[in-house]
Amino acid sequence: MTHKIELKNVIKSFGPKKVLQGVDLAVPQGSSMVIIGGSGTGKSVALKCILGLIKPDAGSSILIDGHETVGVGARERDGFMRKFGMLFQGGALFDSLPVWHNVAFGLIHGKEDVNKEAAKILAIEKLDAVGLGKNVADLYPAELSGGMQKRVSLARAIATNPEIIFFDEPTTGLDPIMADVINDLIVKCVKELGATAITITHDMASARKIADHIAMIHMGKIIWTGAIAEMDKCDNPYVDQFIHGRANGPITDAIPA
Amino acid sequence: MNLAVQKFAEYAPILQRLCQAIGASILGMLKALGALCFFIADVVRHCLTPPFFFRHLLRQFMDIGYYSLPVVGMTALFTGMVLALQSYTGFSRFNAESAIASVVVLSITRELAPVLAGLMVAGRVGASIAAEIGTMRVTEQIDALTTLSVNPLKYLVVPRVLAGTIMLPILVLIGDIIGVYGGYIVSTHVLGFSSGTYLQQTWDVLEKMDVISGLVKASAFGFIVALMGCYHGYYSGRGAQGVGAATTNAVVTASILILIFNFILTQVFFS
Structure with missing residues (x-):
């Protein structure tokens, strides 16, 4: 079986700081991979490398549908970009545009050049899919609460029916109930689209709900990966410490006080 | 001899650090200059290739052009007025008051x-x-x-840079007229010139090239201002501090570059 996304030996350093030190990861078609790991372990950088927002160092290889994406030209990169949707951590909504235009942005300006009226109707459909009413469509992002902004951002990420969706800490900064609502929406949207999803998070409740597979990143490397059911049975001390949220263990021991 | 070697050994690390600091800052400067050149090349390339965001361009015309009109108009008006007053103090000593009109119109259109x-x-x-x-x-x-498959340079930078380059000459043309009018007001109402003579003198001395050179300069300055704003914003550092620094750098570099290019362009036009 070919993997939808495959990372081989992905390396990235910023100056002397080695953030990714050889990440290997394979995500099967149609599955939901959750990458867990502490803050500053390179989760976001790995995601941005796949998206092409950050250029990985020489020797790295990132395959999408079996095609190499590292070092390709702008036009080919554009082709890959059309497969992606992304939910950013802070929402990253365009605050100069009303909500519906945010959702329809990729439709109007990006791929198929849908006209504005049709795009607005589609946008309202997508807003409905994330549980937001028609009345929200003409508001501006600044007028919405954090949870609503996340939903709009989710609607924008799925608006173009992408094959691959990334979620960057989707539940961070939300109350537990709203976090669960977002988790449910993510599961529902990914399933309906049949998309392949990668989520990065350190919220274990969210990870358990969203994931088919889990990968744990530590010090710029994937140190454990497996199905969600195996996570609790695994004997990796790093994973054990992380999923149980213990202050003492191999992860914190490694950090000089 | 021995003492000299000893002294040198003592100062060598300091010298080395000094050289390193100078080298590092020069390398940093060259690197920034190189990055800026690539940025300019990218922006120009995106100016010429579709898709174009016309609505954004129109909005930037409003933002950069129309809404700057009060600021530019006020500046031109008071500059023209003060120019008439100041040159009167100088020229009246030599009975050369008739030169005021030409000083005002030439300084305004060419430089100010x-x-x-x-x-x-x-x-x-x-x-x-x-x-x-x-x-x-x-x-x-x-x-x-x-x-979302939209190139940020095309969407954000190109409309602003184009609007800056196109709108500033228009602003300056309006500023020219208002500035000359400022000089006219002061000359006729305060300094007692006859309005016909003043306008005649203004018209006689003014040549097409004076205005055109000013407009070309304005176009270059508009490009510089918008480009510097976009460049520093685009590569802004993290957080509120990063944005603050980007804003400061945009204004400072744009102002300095305006003064430098003003000299260069004047040299090109009038030598």
């Missing part, structure tokens, strides 16, 4: 309107461009544009 308008717009528009794009960078909105 483009330069002062450029500096004012750098403060007004350059800062706001840098702050807006910098905030978009910090809040990942620029990354979001890319993931």
Whole structure:
């Protein structure tokens, strides 16, 4: 079986700081991979490398549908970009545009050049899919609460029916109930689209709900990966410490006080 | 001899550090210059290739052009007025009051309107461009544009740079007229010139090239202001501090470059 996304030996350093030190990861078609790991372990950088927002160092290889994406030209990169949707951590909504235009942005300006009226109707459909009413469509992002902004951002990420969706800490900064609502929406949207999803998070409740597979990143490397059911049975001390949220263990021991 | 060697050994690390510091800052400068050149090349390339965001361009015409009109107009008016007053103090000593009209119109069209308008717009528009794009960078909105298959340079930078380059000459042309009018008001109402003579003198001395050179300068300054705002915003550092620094750098570099290019362009036009 070919993997939808495959990372081989992905390396990235910023100056002397080695953030990714050889990440290997394979995500099967149609599955939901959750990458867990502490803050500053390179989760976001790995995601941005796949998206092409950050250029990985020489020797790295990132395959999408079996095609190499590292070092390709702008036009080919554009082709890959059309497969992606992304939910950013802070929402990253365009605050100069009303909500519906945010959702329809990729439709109007990006791929198929849908006209504005049709795009607005589609946008309202997508807003409905994330549980937001028609009345929200003409508001501006600044007028919405954090949870609503996340939903709009989710609607924008799925608006173009992408094959691959990334979620960057989707539940961070939300109350537990709203976090669960977002988790449910993510599961529902990914399933309906049949998309392949990668989520990065350190919220274990969210990870358990969203994931088919889990990968744990530590010090710029994937140190454990497996199905969600195996996570609790695994004997990796790093994973054990992380999923149980213990202050003492191999992860914190490694950090000089 | 021995003492000299000893002394040298003592100072060598300091010298080395000094050289390193100088080298590092020169390398840093060259690197920034190189990055800027690539940025300019990218922007120019995107100016010429579709898709174009015309609605954005129109909006930037309004933002950069129309809304700068009060600032530029006021600057030109008072500059023209003060110019008439000041040259009167000088010229009246030599009974050369008749030169006031020509001094006002030439200084305004050739130098003061483009330069002062450029500096004012750098403060007004350059800062706001840098702050807006910098905030978009910090809040990942620029990354979001890319993931939505929209090139951020095309969407954000090109309309602003085009609008700056096109609108500033128009602003300056209006500024020229207002500036000359300022001089006229002071000359006729305060200094007692006859209005017909003043206008005649103004018209006699003015040549097409004076105005055109000013407008070309204005166009260059508009490009500089918008480009610096976009560049510093686009590569803004993290957080509120990063955006603050981007805004400051945008205004400072734009102002300095305006003064430098003003000299270069004057040299080109009038030598």
